[in-house]
Amino acid sequence: MTPYAISVSMVLDQLDDKRLALRRALKSNRIPIARDILIDIYDIEYALRVRVDLLDECEWGQRLDGLVEAVAALVEAEVHTIPEGLRHVLGSRALHSHDTLTGRLIYVAWKGRDALIDGATYCRKLMS
Numbered sequence: 001m002t003p004y005a006i007s008v009s010m011v012l013d014q015l016d017d018k019r020l021a022l023r024r025a026l027k028s029n030r031i032p033i034a035r036d037i038l039i040d041i042y043d044i045e046y047a048l049r050v051r052v053d054l055l056d057e058c059e060w061g062q063r064l065d066g067l068v069e070a071v072a073a074l075v076e077a078e079v080h081t082i083p084e085g086l087r088h089v090l091g092s093r094a095l096h097s098h099d100t101l102t103g104r105l106i107y108v109a110w111k112g113r114d115a116l117i118d119g120a121t122y123c124r125k126l127m128s
Contacts, residue, residue, distance in 0.1 A: 008060050018041050019067055021037050022041065022071065
């Protein structure tokens with residue numbers, strides 16, 4: 001467990017709240033609001049996957065996967081409501097900012113930073 005374990009659970013609760021807000025926005029046909037909520041959801045998911053080590057191997061990862069699947073189902077249901085041949089704003093890949101070159105560079109920078117900090121901490125422990 002990490003010393004920040006409680007915060008991961010809190011972030012997952014916040015993500016679930018955003019999922020519910022997305023559903024309400026879609027039901028009331030407030031697409032611009034739904035788009036902003038969806039961007040927040042994608043950003044939170046990305047941050048958790050980047051920053052929490054071994055996420056896929058723990059209960060948090062399973063909960064995150066379930067939340068993301070529920071969000072994907074909401075978006076898919078909404079996208080299928082428009083006539084064929086048209087594109088829906090919620091189906092845009094631009095909502096996944098972490099899939100861009102900048103997003104990937106940020107990911108590499110975060111992982112490099114984590115490796116340096118973990119290495120420095122390990123060296124300090126050896127010297128103590």
